[in-house]
Amino acid sequence: MGVTTNDIARICQVSRTTVIRALNNQGRISKETKDRIVRTAEELGYRPDLLARGLVKGKTMYIGVVVFDVKNQYFAQMLSAIETEAQTRGYCVNITLHGKNREKEVDLIRKLVDYHVDGLILSPVNKGEHFNKFLKSLDTPLIVIGNKVSDEIPFVGIDERRAAREATDKILDSGYERVVFVCPPLGESKEGNNYTHEQRLEGFRDAMGSRFTEGQIISSESYGEEAASILEEGGGRTAFFCSGDIYAMDIMKYLKARGKRAPKDYGIMGFDDIELLEYLSPRLSTIYNSVEEVAKRAVELLFDEMEGREIAMETYERYRLVQGETL
Amino acid sequence: MGVTTNDIARICQVSRTTVIRALNNQGRISKETKDRIVRTAEELGYRPDLLARGLVKGKTMYIGVVVFDVKNQYFAQMLSAIETEAQTRGYCVNITLHGKNREKEVDLIRKLVDYHVDGLILSPVNKGEHFNKFLKSLDTPLIVIGNKVSDEIPFVGIDERRAAREATDKILDSGYERVVFVCPPLGESKEGNNYTHEQRLEGFRDAMGSRFTEGQIISSESYGEEAASILEEGGGRTAFFCSGDIYAMDIMKYLKARGKRAPKDYGIMGFDDIELLEYLSPRLSTIYNSVEEVAKRAVELLFDEMEGREIAMETYERYRLVQGETL
DNA sequence: ATGAAAGCGCTAACAG
DNA sequence: CTGTTAGCGCTTTCAT
Numbered sequence: 001m002g003v004t005t006n007d008i009a010r011i012c013q014v015s016r017t018t019v020i021r022a023l024n025n026q027g028r029i030s031k032e033t034k035d036r037i038v039r040t041a042e043e044l045g046y047r048p049d050l051l052a053r054g055l056v057k058g059k060t061m062y063i064g065v066v067v068f069d070v071k072n073q074y075f076a077q078m079l080s081a082i083e084t085e086a087q088t089r090g091y092c093v094n095i096t097l098h099g100k101n102r103e104k105e106v107d108l109i110r111k112l113v114d115y116h117v118d119g120l121i122l123s124p125v126n127k128g129e130h131f132n133k134f135l136k137s138l139d140t141p142l143i144v145i146g147n148k149v150s151d152e153i154p155f156v157g158i159d160e161r162r163a164a165r166e167a168t169d170k171i172l173d174s175g176y177e178r179v180v181f182v183c184p185p186l187g188e189s190k191e192g193n194n195y196t197h198e199q200r201l202e203g204f205r206d207a208m209g210s211r212f213t214e215g216q217i218i219s220s221e222s223y224g225e226e227a228a229s230i231l232e233e234g235g236g237r238t239a240f241f242c243s244g245d246i247y248a249m250d251i252m253k254y255l256k257a258r259g260k261r262a263p264k265d266y267g268i269m270g271f272d273d274i275e276l277l278e279y280l281s282p283r284l285s286t287i288y289n290s291v292e293e294v295a296k297r298a299v300e301l302l303f304d305e306m307e308g309r310e311i312a313m314e315t316y317e318r319y320r321l322v323q324g325e326t327l
Numbered sequence: 328m329g330v331t332t333n334d335i336a337r338i339c340q341v342s343r344t345t346v347i348r349a350l351n352n353q354g355r356i357s358k359e360t361k362d363r364i365v366r367t368a369e370e371l372g373y374r375p376d377l378l379a380r381g382l383v384k385g386k387t388m389y390i391g392v393v394v395f396d397v398k399n400q401y402f403a404q405m406l407s408a409i410e411t412e413a414q415t416r417g418y419c420v421n422i423t424l425h426g427k428n429r430e431k432e433v434d435l436i437r438k439l440v441d442y443h444v445d446g447l448i449l450s451p452v453n454k455g456e457h458f459n460k461f462l463k464s465l466d467t468p469l470i471v472i473g474n475k476v477s478d479e480i481p482f483v484g485i486d487e488r489r490a491a492r493e494a495t496d497k498i499l500d501s502g503y504e505r506v507v508f509v510c511p512p513l514g515e516s517k518e519g520n521n522y523t524h525e526q527r528l529e530g531f532r533d534a535m536g537s538r539f540t541e542g543q544i545i546s547s548e549s550y551g552e553e554a555a556s557i558l559e560e561g562g563g564r565t566a567f568f569c570s571g572d573i574y575a576m577d578i579m580k581y582l583k584a585r586g587k588r589a590p591k592d593y594g595i596m597g598f599d600d601i602e603l604l605e606y607l608s609p610r611l612s613t614i615y616n617s618v619e620e621v622a623k624r625a626v627e628l629l630f631d632e633m634e635g636r637e638i639a640m641e642t643y644e645r646y647r648l649v650q651g652e653t654l
Numbered sequence: 655a656t657g658a659a660a661g662c663g664c665t666a667a668c669a670g
Numbered sequence: 671c672t673g674t675t676a677g678c679g680c681t682t683t684c685a686t
Contacts, residue, residue, distance in 0.1 A: 004663055015673045020665065028671050045464065050441040051382040052663035056678045060378070070403045071602065079397050083424045087431070092438055095422040097410045104414070111419055114377040137372065249606045256608070275398065276603050279576045281583065331679055342657045347681065355655055379679035383662045 003044040011044075012037050023048070054116055062092050063119040063302065064112035068100045072246075073274040074291060075123070078145065081295035082121060089303060091118070102126050102192065106134065113138050119302045123147055127193035141305035143298045147193040154311055156298045158319040160196055163287050164203025166321060167269055168241055170285075172207065174327045176267050177236030179208065180216050182227065182251065183243035187219035200243045200271065223247060224254030231255070231266055239267030239327065245274050248284055252326075262326040273322050285324035290317040330371040338371075339364050350375070381443055389419050390446040390629065391439035395427045399573075400601040401618060402450070405472065408622035409448060416630060418445070429453050429519065433461065440465050446629045450474055454520035468632035470625045474520040481638055483625045485646040487523055490614050491530025493648060494596055495568055497612075499534065501654045503594050504563030506535065507543050509554065509578065510570035514546035527570045527598065550574060551581030558582070558593055566594030566654065572601045575611055579653075589653040600649050612651035617644040 005019045012019065014033060021027045022037035023046075054060040063086055067075045079095055086093045094117060098104040102125055112120060120142035124131070132150040135142060148155045171179050181204045185197045205212050218226045227240055242248035248270035252262060262268045262282060270277075270286035277284050294317050304311050332346045339346070341360060348354045349364035350373075381387040390413055394402045406422055413420045421444060425431040429452055439447060447469035451458070459477040462469060475482045498506050508531045512524045532539050545553045554567055569575035575597035579589060589595045589609060597604075597613035604611050621644045631638045 002663095006663075016664080017666085017674080018672060021672085024665095030671060033672085047437070047441050049382070049443075049663050050438070051378050051387070051443055052678090053665075054678095055376070055378045055382055055663085055680090056665045058678080070397050070406050071400070073398070076397045076403055080424065080426075084426070092423060092435070095424075096419060097407065099407075099411070108419070110374065111377070114374050116376075116378055253606055253608075276606075279580055279603075279607060281580075329679095333679075343680080344658080344682085345656055348656085351681095357655060360655085376679050379662090380681080381662095382664090382679085383681050385662080 002049070003046045008037060008041055008044065008046060011040055058116065059118055060116050061090065062094050062117045063121065064117035065093055065095045065121045066098065066105060066108050066112070067123045068098055068125055070097060073276055074272055077275065077291045078295045081292040082299055085296050085299040100125050100192070113140050119306050121145060121298050121302060124149060125192050127195070141302055143302045145294060145298050147195040149193070151313055154301060154305065154313050156294050156301060156315045156317070158289050158294065159316050160199035161203040161206070163319045164200040165207045167287055168204050168207030170321060171239045171241060171267060171269055171327060174267060175237060176239035178238045180218060180227070180230060180238065180240050181243070182218045182223050182240050182247050184219060184221060184223055184247060185243065186217070187221065197243050204241060224250055227251045228255060228258055231260060237267070239269065241269050243271055245270035245272045245277060245284060245286055249280065267327045269327060282325035285327045286322045288320040288322050290319060293317045329376070330373045335364060335368055335371065335373060338367055385443065386445055387443050388417065389421050389444045390448065391444035392420055392422045392448045393425065393432060393435050393439070394450045395425055395452055397424060400603055401599050404602065404618045405622045408619040409626055412623050412626040427452050427519070440467050446633050448472060448625050448629060451476060452519050454522070468629055470629045472621060472625050474522040476520070478640055481628060481632065481640055483621050483628060483642045483644070485616050485621065486643050487526035488530040488533070490646045491527040492533045494614055495531050495534030497648060498566045498568060498594060498596055498654060501594060502564060503566035505565045507545060507557060507565065507567050508570065509545045509550050509567050509574050511546060511548060511550055511574060512570065513544070514548065524570050531568060551577055554578045555582060555585055558587060564594070566596065568596045570598055572597035572599045572604060572611060572613055576607065594654045596654060609652035612654045613649045615647040615649050617646060620644045
């Protein structure tokens with residue numbers, strides 16, 4: 001449908017090669033013919049066919065990103081950072097979503113690879129040896145954010161376990177007698193990749209030591225109700241350590257409707273420090289997870305990998321406890 | 328690098344044409360050879376090169392989406408809906424962001440078109456005849472959401488003007504003597520497409536009628552402070568009508584820090600009904616703008632257009648006043 | 655039921 | 671400085 005180099009070559013009475021040289025200004029070419037070609041190309045509204053170019057060059061100047069959701073602020077922030085970082089390098093980002101559907105995730109990755117994206121950034125919901133093999137078989141540079149797949153797939157994130165331990169220590173230091181770990185993702189299918197949340201649980205366990213009991217974990221969808229009934233029980237000053245700010249927000253909302261408020265009636269701590277916390281009060285105590293830095297680093301590493309440099313299999317960014325008003 | 332139809336043809340001792348027929352099961356082919364081909368293709372891990380396929384078919388089964396931000400919940404919800412809707416039709420979505428950079432927006436659109444996406448959904452920040460011509464010149468089916476470009480580019484959205492008028496009427500009916508319209512986007516460059524917000528302003532004007540004065544518009548970045556100083560002035564019960572929930576949230580936060588609360592000290596109304604409002608209290612009065620429906624409709628129309636059907640140039644979805652606690 | 659040949663639009667190696 | 675040739679991997683007539 002569009003104008004091709006052939007058309008221009010015919011009109012300018014030169015070969016296609018010359019047209020290419022003029023348009024991509026490479027190689028020796030006389031200023032006159034070049035100008036003539038460039039001018040007619042513009043007049044005709046010539047646009048290179050990127051599929052054809054990609055086919056022959058084996059590069060597309062696109063990097064693919066696969067995540068499950070953008071409504072989740074964590075991913076929204078991540079995607080923004082990736083986009084910015086990639087564009088400064090002249091690359092475009094192709095973002096695709098699958099909503100925690102594991103087969104769809106694999107399909108999307110495949111399709112991106114079949115389209116020859118030059119690199120891939122994922123925050124996968126799949127896990128296991130099968131998925132690991134799959135990723136390795138792609139021979140496309142890729143970086144995983146957050147949910148580690150294996151030691152063979154480069155990973156960027158924060159030390160979730162240590163962060164969770166410190167957070168729990170902080171809660172304990174604040175004098176809470178009972179600490180409950182709230183982590184709905186752990187209640188989801190065991191087939192999914194929950195590395196991040198599992199690490200947080202480990203950190204919680206580390207800090208609790210001998211005080212840990214299974215009863216201190218809420219992993220159901222109805223965590224609001226469960227939290228409420230735990231508070232009803234009595235049994236000492238209680239704090240909820242939530243494996244995600246959003247769960248903390250839900251709990252605060254739920255308990256508030258029942259007349260209970262933090263930090264007066266209970267303590268609560270989140271995880272992620274998503275941007276919308278600034279609109280809430282009381283300010284939630286949480287852990288800043290450096291999404292932007294993680295995303296930026298992921299892009300850096302991806303480009304290193306794309307350019308053939310050796311990269312670390314694990315890269316950790318800093319996290320930081322955020323002192324709020326809910327402990 | 329990968330396995331091609333040529334490799335399979337050689338191995339199976341057939342022609343490439345036969346391989347294609349087997350793999351895409353089309354045309355007549357004996358079950359035996361077909362099975363043999365399919366099996367070896369699987370064994371070798373054959374994957375079709377989508378660039379090559381796209382090049383020859385002129386279709387890519389991708390639709391491109393260009394918006395400026397995903398951190399904005401409005402867009403996050405929109406993108407989710409588009410993704411879901413497109414995937415049920417077997418299409419992938421390529422989301423790209425430009426952060427209100429007008430040149431970058433044009434570049435991204437161009438690039439998507441040069442990659443032969445089969446359709447395009449935009450919420451543009453460009454406007455004017457030049458941009459209109461540009462879009463028309465693409466000869467790629469496209470739909471615009473929210474910011475109308477012209478009568479020649481299919482548009483989906485809600486009747487912003489009418490919604491804003493009703494909202495203002497509602498505020499006036501609630502007994503507020505002074506109503507201020509808060510719309511920071513109107514303070515940005517006049518070069519940008521602010522159709523949505525301009526319509527909301529018109530609606531506000533419609534409702535205010537002779538009571539309207541220019542002094543009732545806040546369009547600066549420091550709307551928090553301005554709102555505060557307006558309240559200080561005194562001068563009757565005051566309400567802020569914000570052209571976006573986020574501005575309302577900011578104002579509430581700002582005023583709260585100064586000891587003023589809605590609806591006791593002032594009234595406030597938002598626009599969009601973004602999902603995170605449910606975490607706030609008091610519940611913001613606002614206007615539900617049917618993002619999901621709008622997005623879904625946009626995809627429907629896009630497919631109609633892609634399939635050659637005639638489509639309406641303007642499509643409006645319902646909106647709905649949401650009765651909150653801030654008026 | 656299968657194959658040969660041409661072509662999508664671009665690039666690159668090699669001549670001249 | 672310019673042109674010729676071959677090819678990326680797939681699809682699509684048109685033959686056989």
